[in-house]
Amino acid sequence: MAFIEFKNIGKKYAGAEKKSVDDFNLEINEKEFIAFVGPSGCGKSTTLRMIAGFEEITEGELYIDGKKVNEVAPRDRGIAMVFQNYALYPHMTVEKNIGYGLKNMKMPADQIKKKVDWAIDILGLQEYRNRKPKNLSGGQRQRVALGRAIVKNQKVFLMDEPLSNLDAKLRVSMRTEISKLHRELGATTIYVTHDQVEAMTMADRIVIMKDGVIQQVGKPMELYDHPVNKFVAGFIGSPQMNFFDVTVTGNNITFADGSTFALSESVVKKLAGKEGDMILGIRGEDLKMDAANLELYKESRQKAIITDTEVMGNENNLYFQFGGCQAVARVSKYEISQVGDEIEFVFIPSKMHFFDKDTEMNYICLLYTSPSPRD
Numbered sequence: 001m002a003f004i005e006f007k008n009i010g011k012k013y014a015g016a017e018k019k020s021v022d023d024f025n026l027e028i029n030e031k032e033f034i035a036f037v038g039p040s041g042c043g044k045s046t047t048l049r050m051i052a053g054f055e056e057i058t059e060g061e062l063y064i065d066g067k068k069v070n071e072v073a074p075r076d077r078g079i080a081m082v083f084q085n086y087a088l089y090p091h092m093t094v095e096k097n098i099g100y101g102l103k104n105m106k107m108p109a110d111q112i113k114k115k116v117d118w119a120i121d122i123l124g125l126q127e128y129r130n131r132k133p134k135n136l137s138g139g140q141r142q143r144v145a146l147g148r149a150i151v152k153n154q155k156v157f158l159m160d161e162p163l164s165n166l167d168a169k170l171r172v173s174m175r176t177e178i179s180k181l182h183r184e185l186g187a188t189t190i191y192v193t194h195d196q197v198e199a200m201t202m203a204d205r206i207v208i209m210k211d212g213v214i215q216q217v218g219k220p221m222e223l224y225d226h227p228v229n230k231f232v233a234g235f236i237g238s239p240q241m242n243f244f245d246v247t248v249t250g251n252n253i254t255f256a257d258g259s260t261f262a263l264s265e266s267v268v269k270k271l272a273g274k275e276g277d278m279i280l281g282i283r284g285e286d287l288k289m290d291a292a293n294l295e296l297y298k299e300s301r302q303k304a305i306i307t308d309t310e311v312m313g314n315e316n317n318l319y320f321q322f323g324g325c326q327a328v329a330r331v332s333k334y335e336i337s338q339v340g341d342e343i344e345f346v347f348i349p350s351k352m353h354f355f356d357k358d359t360e361m362n363y364i365c366l367l368y369t370s371p372s373p374r375d
């Protein structure tokens with residue numbers, strides 16, 4: 001049995017019309033770092049709070065370490081939780097804040113000191129141990145909140161958007177710190193975020209949700225390269241994947257503005273006879289403008305005029321109108337183009353995704369959802 005197991009978990013809040021979480025099935029291995037990601041309101045916090053025991057599970061069964069916990073009190077579930085709005089005690093120093101929960105648990109003072117010293121050390125808070133929260137930066141305060149959770153030495157760590165209140169630069173450095181902490185402690189971690197970059201950079205596996213329903217579970221690159229539907233394709237990756245309304249007839253693809261080219265044999269084979277109106281998805285980095293690719297994939301060569309550029313430093317995003325839509329190509333910093341320039345580009349055949357117009361499912365990858373952990 002997996003370390004944490006969700007069996008058909010559902011949640012309907014009293015008085016609500018529809019379920020906030022529906023038929024949630026997932027197995028989590030011991031020591032895994034799992035991210036729940038999805039837009040605001042998709043049910044991430046509700047799911048996390050059901051694991052913690054703060055919210056009643058209205059359907060299904062939840063197992064932690066082989067034991068059904070639906071009716072187990074929060075304090076007996078072996079979990080520690082860090083929230084977005086962690087409240088530190090303003091009148092207490094860093095070390096008192098970190099040790100407070102242990103004192104409450106009636107742990108002897110010498111043991112508390114040992115634990116607090118260990119947490120302060122691991123979180124790099126040595127210089128600040130006697131400061132009060134108001135004299136700490138946002139990142140330091142967040143580390144104290146983490147310290148409070150890790151001293152409890154629990155089997156499962158739950159974090160609900162713990163970095164949302166920090167500025168962008170700090171978020172990046174705290175991401176690395178939390179990953180490092182996870183490697184050192186090895187606690188099974190579930191991390192909730194609406195930020196796909198956090199999920200991509202930190203998690204062993206990502207659970208992507210929409211409207212209370214799991215859309216896909218997989219390693220970051222599985223979701224990036226093999227999204228099961230248009231929602232996952234659009235949610236993961238920045239800038240967003242390009243989507244075009246197209247019609248496929250035989251090996252011919254036609255865009256809404258009449259642009260057309262012949263699909264390569266490999267793509268036609270993957271489409272396995274699917275024809276008609278569909279949505280083509282392709283990431284910005286898979287629209288190529290360099291000489292080698294222009295030659296290699298010349299059958300798909302197209303022209304457009306750049307309408308906007310985003311200079312990122314290491315690379316550039318070039319925006320243009322194509323196929324009746326706004327599109328973006330991500331190119332290296334050496335491929336210099338300006339607004340008004342005409343560009344030529346090609347489509348990398350193996351990176352083209354085709355989504356059903358009605359169901360938005362990916363024709364080429366319908367088999368990627370895996371609720372079980374994989375190596």
Ligand code: ADP
Nearest residue numbers: 013016020038039040041042043044045046047
């Ligand atoms: P997320 O954390 O992904 O933003 P939530 O789990 O907070 O989403 O919310 C999921 C859905 O459940 C939303 O539609 C929200 O309005 C609803 N919801 C959350 N908490 C409650 C509650 N206490 N009572 C009723 N509805 C709630």
Ligand code: MG
Nearest residue numbers: 044045046160
């Ligand atoms: Mg939430």
